[in-house]
Amino acid sequence: MRILSLNNVTKTFGGLVAVAGVSCGVDRGAVVGLIGPNGAGKTTVFNMITGSTRPDDGHIFFAGHSIRGLRPHRIVALGIARTFQTIRLFPGLSVLENVLSGCHCRMRSGLVSSLLRLPGQRREERLVIERAMAELEFVGLAGLWRSTAGSLAYGDQRRLEIARALATEPRLLILDEPAGGMNEQETQELAALVGSIRDRDVTIMLIEHDMGFVMPVCDQLLVMENGILIAQGTPQEIQNNPKVVEAYLGLDEDA
Template identity: 50%
Template sequence: MSDAKAVLEIDDVTLQFGGLTALDHVSFEIREGEILGLIGPNGAGKTTCFNVMTGVYQATSGEVRFNGTVLGGLKRNKITKLGIARTFQNIRLFKSMTVLENVMVGSDAHSKVGFFDALFRTPRHRRTEQASLEKAKELLDIVGIKARHDEVASNLSYGDQRRLEIARAMATGPKLLCLDEPAAGFNPAEKQNLMALIRKVRDQGFTVLLIEHDMRLVMGVTDRIVVLEFGRKIAEGAPAEIRDNPAVIAAYLGVDEEDAS
């Protein structure tokens, strides 16, 4: 994995809101085919960093590069088309649409069918629609809810809505799939199932960035972990290294680093 190329590079990124420094010279990379965990205590800057990567915020200084393309200044839809997809802490589904329709919306991000094709339902439009339909069902099968494809999204359980959101993000055809707190609200059994799903997603050829509070889940599913505290990177390494790192223990327990060593 160490020889894999970097898909996303966070290069000396600082983000300031007025007098507040939310990210302070943060640097790390996400390598092709890995599951990278981004963790830290509440207020560490995880979601802020996530939002810089996905175009919600523009870095004050430094660069974010995706396969060599600098993302600064690009609109979010352009970033999606380049190959970055995300889920959200708060589920954002089209609740009145069916499960299948929600996933097909994701496919529209790369659709080349124009207004004329859609208006007159040209052969090109029908072929594209059929391909989108088949892909959506395939993704629903991967996340385990294909049998419920005709149900309205609001009727799904909380856990299945999370799975649906992941399928919709996958439908955009990303090279990097960013999951923001996907285990929020899950019970222990659901978290175990989520770990299996994340591994399965990676095995389908996706690179995964995972932001998550649950340390057991992160330790059990990631290849590498980056740790933030107060907007600074304090550690990076394999799960076993992070588990025993005095700076990380101190950050989570609220003690001095010397006391944690």
């Protein structure tokens, strides 16, 4: 079953066509990698799916909803969460508070009960904190819940962003270069974490340059170059696709 479909999605910045008529689909339960050289338009595709950039043209459907042009918080509420290529945490807040900032959209109690601190509100707060701690446990950061986010090692900050995204209970998780700045061991742990997120019936899309990470972790790959989707298929199909080797994978051999 398709959970996400992009149909002819296009975005231009001034004269630059960053994303040119991209059409593709993502099956529920898949791990899909989006690869391509720097500037290919990968992050712009993620920004359009998550509502931070409005497409100029085309359609985006998620779980039966047309989500094109919806505000980011509406899209989170429908079940899409993300992390960012450049980490976006609240560095002065604690690790736990950062995860709680993601839980916000799932809280039912409104402002009035929050001000009056009604019993239902307190119960909900307790549940939200338990849930946030469970996500920290899941990514291996529970022991650091009191630390300020800015004091964490780089790889831990990336995992904290994932915990915050998971706390919104997404059906689709979008990771923009999650292994960026990680050492080899952290990258291996991330691969295992992606597997256990998928085991929770969360569909995953990720951008990553490290082919040693992408190939074993992804079921499907989408390849972009100059705003165009030049290929899609299994990692094996992509590895043997001459267009892709020329545009992207061959770069390593030349270097």
